Amino acid sequence: MKNKITSIFLLVSIFVFAQNDSINKLEEIVLKGNFSSSFNSGYYIKIITDSILKNEYQSLGNLLQDQANLYFKQNGNGLVSSISLRGTGASHTGVYWNGIAINSVLNGQTDFNTLTANSFDAIEIRKGGASVLLGSGAIGGAINLSDRVVFFDKKEMSIHLGLGSYNTYATQFNALLSNQKIYTKISLGTTNSDNNYPYLDSDLRNDNGAYINYNINGVFAYRINLKSNINFYTSFLDNDRDISRTLTASGNAKLLNFNTRSLLDWKYLGNRFTSSLKLAYLTEKFTYFFDKNAPDFAVGKSNYLISKYDFTYFLNNTIFFNAGLEYRNEKGWGSSIIKEEQNIFNSHVLFHHQPIPKLNYNISIRKEYSSIFEVPLIYAVDGKYELTKQLTIKAAYSTNYRNPTFNDLYWNPGGNIDLKSEKSKSAEIGLDFNNKLFQFNITSYFIKSKDLIQWQPTSTNFWQPQNIQDVSNYGLELSASVKKRFTHHLLSLKIQYDYAISNDEELDKQLIYVPFHKANSHLHYQYKKWNFSYNLQYTGKVYTTTSNTEYIDNYMLSNINFYRNLLKDKIKIAFKINNLFDKNYQSVAYRPMPNRNYTLNINLKI
Numbered sequence: 001m002k003n004k005i006t007s008i009f010l011l012v013s014i015f016v017f018a019q020n021d022s023i024n025k026l027e028e029i030v031l032k033g034n035f036s037s038s039f040n041s042g043y044y045i046k047i048i049t050d051s052i053l054k055n056e057y058q059s060l061g062n063l064l065q066d067q068a069n070l071y072f073k074q075n076g077n078g079l080v081s082s083i084s085l086r087g088t089g090a091s092h093t094g095v096y097w098n099g100i101a102i103n104s105v106l107n108g109q110t111d112f113n114t115l116t117a118n119s120f121d122a123i124e125i126r127k128g129g130a131s132v133l134l135g136s137g138a139i140g141g142a143i144n145l146s147d148r149v150v151f152f153d154k155k156e157m158s159i160h161l162g163l164g165s166y167n168t169y170a171t172q173f174n175a176l177l178s179n180q181k182i183y184t185k186i187s188l189g190t191t192n193s194d195n196n197y198p199y200l201d202s203d204l205r206n207d208n209g210a211y212i213n214y215n216i217n218g219v220f221a222y223r224i225n226l227k228s229n230i231n232f233y234t235s236f237l238d239n240d241r242d243i244s245r246t247l248t249a250s251g252n253a254k255l256l257n258f259n260t261r262s263l264l265d266w267k268y269l270g271n272r273f274t275s276s277l278k279l280a281y282l283t284e285k286f287t288y289f290f291d292k293n294a295p296d297f298a299v300g301k302s303n304y305l306i307s308k309y310d311f312t313y314f315l316n317n318t319i320f321f322n323a324g325l326e327y328r329n330e331k332g333w334g335s336s337i338i339k340e341e342q343n344i345f346n347s348h349v350l351f352h353h354q355p356i357p358k359l360n361y362n363i364s365i366r367k368e369y370s371s372i373f374e375v376p377l378i379y380a381v382d383g384k385y386e387l388t389k390q391l392t393i394k395a396a397y398s399t400n401y402r403n404p405t406f407n408d409l410y411w412n413p414g415g416n417i418d419l420k421s422e423k424s425k426s427a428e429i430g431l432d433f434n435n436k437l438f439q440f441n442i443t444s445y446f447i448k449s450k451d452l453i454q455w456q457p458t459s460t461n462f463w464q465p466q467n468i469q470d471v472s473n474y475g476l477e478l479s480a481s482v483k484k485r486f487t488h489h490l491l492s493l494k495i496q497y498d499y500a501i502s503n504d505e506e507l508d509k510q511l512i513y514v515p516f517h518k519a520n521s522h523l524h525y526q527y528k529k530w531n532f533s534y535n536l537q538y539t540g541k542v543y544t545t546t547s548n549t550e551y552i553d554n555y556m557l558s559n560i561n562f563y564r565n566l567l568k569d570k571i572k573i574a575f576k577i578n579n580l581f582d583k584n585y586q587s588v589a590y591r592p593m594p595n596r597n598y599t600l601n602i603n604l605k606i
Contacts, residue, residue, distance in 0.1 A: 033099055033276070033310065034133045035124040035144050038352060039322065041360050042382025042396035043130075044430065044443055044477070048123040055563070056574060056601045057162045057170040057191060060123070061112030064143075066535055066559070068125055069479075069496035069520035072112060073513045074587040076244050077594050078195055078211045080255075081113040085140035086127065086445060087473040087502035087514045092402060094130060094138030097145045098233050100263055100280045103137055105302040105330050106337075108405040114239050114257055118160075118172065119187045119217045121148040127477070128445065129426035131400035132348060132366045132380040135326070139400045139424050139447065140473075147185070149221045149231055154178045157606040160189075165597035168193035183221040183231075190214045199247065199592045200584035206592070208251050209244035213237075228268045235261040242292065246590040254292035258285045275311040282306070300334035302406065322350040332406035340410045343371045344403075358386040368401075372409065375421050376401055392432045394443075400424045404465070408453055414464045422467070424449035430477075440480045447473035471511065475500040490526040495519075509548045513588075515540040517554070529565040534558070544589045555585035563601075572603040 037045050048067050061081040064070040073090075074081045082090035091108030094101060103110050117123070124146055130138035155177055162170030172189035192212035198205050214237070221231040236259070243253035263280040283303040290296050310324040325347050333339035346368035354360035361383030368375040382396035404419040430443030452469035476499045483492040498518040502511040510516070517540035524533045537557045544550045558581055563574035575598070582596040 035126055035142075035146075038360075039133060039350065039362065040126060040130075040382065041352075041362055041384045042394045042428075044127045044394075044441065046125040046127075048125070050121045053118045053120060053123065054603070056118070056561075056576065056599070057160050057172050057189065058117055059113045060115040060117045060145075063117035064112070064123070064125075065537065066520075067522075069498060069518055070125075071498075071515060071518050071539065072587070074113070074591075074593070076209065076588070076591045077197070077206070078113055078193065078209065078241060079243065079591075080111050082109055083112060083143075084514055086447065087475060087500035087511065088140035088447065088449075089511075091137055091405070092139040094134050094136075094142035095145075096134065096142060097235065097261060098147055098263055098265070099144065099276075100261075100278065100282070100306060100308070101135060101137075102261065102282065104284060104405070105304055105332050106284070106286075106300050106334070106406050108137060108402070111257070114213070114237055114259070115145070116172075116189055116191075116213070116215050119189065119215060119235075120145045122146040127443070128396055128428055129380070129398040129400040129424065129447070131402075132364045132378055132398060133350070135346060135366075135368070136375075136401060136403040136421075139402060139422075139426070139449065147217075147219045147233055149183050149219060149229070150178070151180050151183055151221075151223050151229070152178055153180065159604045159606070161602045161604075162191070162599060164193070164599040166194050166197050166594075168195070168599070170601075181223050183219065183223075185217075185219040187215070187217040189216075195244070197594045197597065200582065200595050202247065202592075204245070204247065206244045206594075208242045208253075211239070211241040213239045213241075227270055228266070231263075231265045231267065233261070233263040233265070235259075244591075247592065248590050252291050252293065254289040256285075256287040256289075259283065272314045273311065275309070278306065278308040278310075280306040280308070298335040300332070300337065302330065302332040304328060304330040318354040320352050322352070324348050330406075332410070336412050337406060337410045337415075338412065340406060345369045346375075360384060370403065372417070373404060373419065373421060375403065376423055390433055390435050392434075393429070394432065395427075395429045397427045398425070400426060404453060408465045413462045414455070414458075416465050419453060419465060420451055420467050422449060422452050437484065438480070438482050441478070443477045445473075445475060445477070447471075449473070468506075470505040472503045472505060473501065488528050490524075492522075492524045494522040496521070504546065507546060509546060510543055512544055512546060513542050515542045515554075529569075531561075531563045533561045535560070550589075552586050552589055555583055557583055557585070570605045572601075574601040574603075575599070576601070 061072045065072055071084045072081045083093045085093040095103050095110040124144040127141040130142045134142050158174045160172035170191040175186045177184045195209035196205050216236040218234045221229055223229040239257040241255050243251050245251040260283045266277045268275045285301045288298045306328050308326040312320055312322045314320040328344040331341045348366035350362055350364035352362050363381050365379045367377050378399040380398035384392050384394040386392050402422040408419055409415050409417055424447055426447045428443055428445035433440040449471045451467035452471055453465045454469040455463045455465045458464050478497045481494040502514040504511055519538040521536045540554045542552050557579055559578050560580055561576040565572050577598055579596045586592055
């Protein structure tokens, strides 16, 4: 396979250097990097902009459920929230912060209830296997939390105040100062709640459910000259959450999380050549108290250093090359892990070509080297063709992987140092239709994974991970939107639907906590400065046992939101009703979610 891929690139290079057209620098690629639509011609890319992110103070998981129809398994309101993208596991979705991977080194996942949505300028969602461009774990897809630096003259401050049911309070302060040389953005926020909602159809309440979260985010950038600038990003997350009871047992546990992220990024934007050199240092720490009133607790820590260099060379107006090098040094330790360290080096190359105006495609490869385990050579091919000005067909094929985590390798007792990387193959095909009034997308996909890591009991009375699980994922994704403006009125409707099969091939059963059906609709009406939106979410049945004998029933939620801009848009007042019809539902077995509840949000621009 390696020889075949090398031959392809040699042929491509001969063809490329025989051409000499005029240059056309692509601004989109410069700004968006590996999440650019040009880098992902055959894939679905969705961008949630700051106009949506700034509407209310909420967790990233709640926003993505609401706006992108993504499925999250929530261990209770405000507790650990993990994603399942295209029916894959939580560690099979890559999560990135300004292009840097932030999934936990310890368990390979991201808790979406520790991240606040409105601290960023954009959320970029890329569905489909993305390991060639992004690295380990991006089997179902990837999400990037983006801060966008633009040098222009602007001064702005804003304060967000939120009040909600169960003594829930939120405060956020944002400040932006920018000119032609300097860009500064600071965001400080906190939210806390007693979170003691009653369990419907029961005499119980969500006891021991209080939480308080803090976040600090900063961006500082300096334009050296017209072609280069240096950016510094920083983030601090501090979460203090009690672990609430279930329907069957009381609880008095507590979970503390503290994460820090720092990133220095030097960008060069030339006519034919653009580059980015990133240096990042990230830390994570969790402390779990089995009883918050007792001294016993478990702790886990990690820190990792990343150096990453990406460059893009535009040969002419139809061809460019992109390549990247990355080095990672990872360390992890804790109550059940003796301090361990690993070093990872990887590189990738992408070739983009537009042979005719209606067709463009990408060919890419990646190779990673680890001091601990073997990582396969992977590759991807994707492209799109414009059937008409309004109708485009997209297709992609890729191989992907996920490396074992520190918990998989070193947990004591049970860690398995002989684990291999998980491997998968992914294919998809889709149609996009766009005009001024109506947009429609349909995508069909298939993922075949092998050597997935599964923890199993051993003869020595503990659990140990093994590369034994093979899984097939396939499904269908639909999205449609329509928007119409007439005089002072604006009416829009967006509908999204996902059908997902995730089959454990040994058991021939659906994986647990993967719904067959997930649907979402948004109706929005605007009259001058008055706005009304209605959101309907449907989550299908999910199995809670590998034998598929027990399950959580499907449920449908309705949320409505009213908001009004005042004083030349200096003030925005929003009132939201969640779970309008007081539905009794669970995301995780025996952990009821909140009944009907209310939030009032006020945004002040200074």
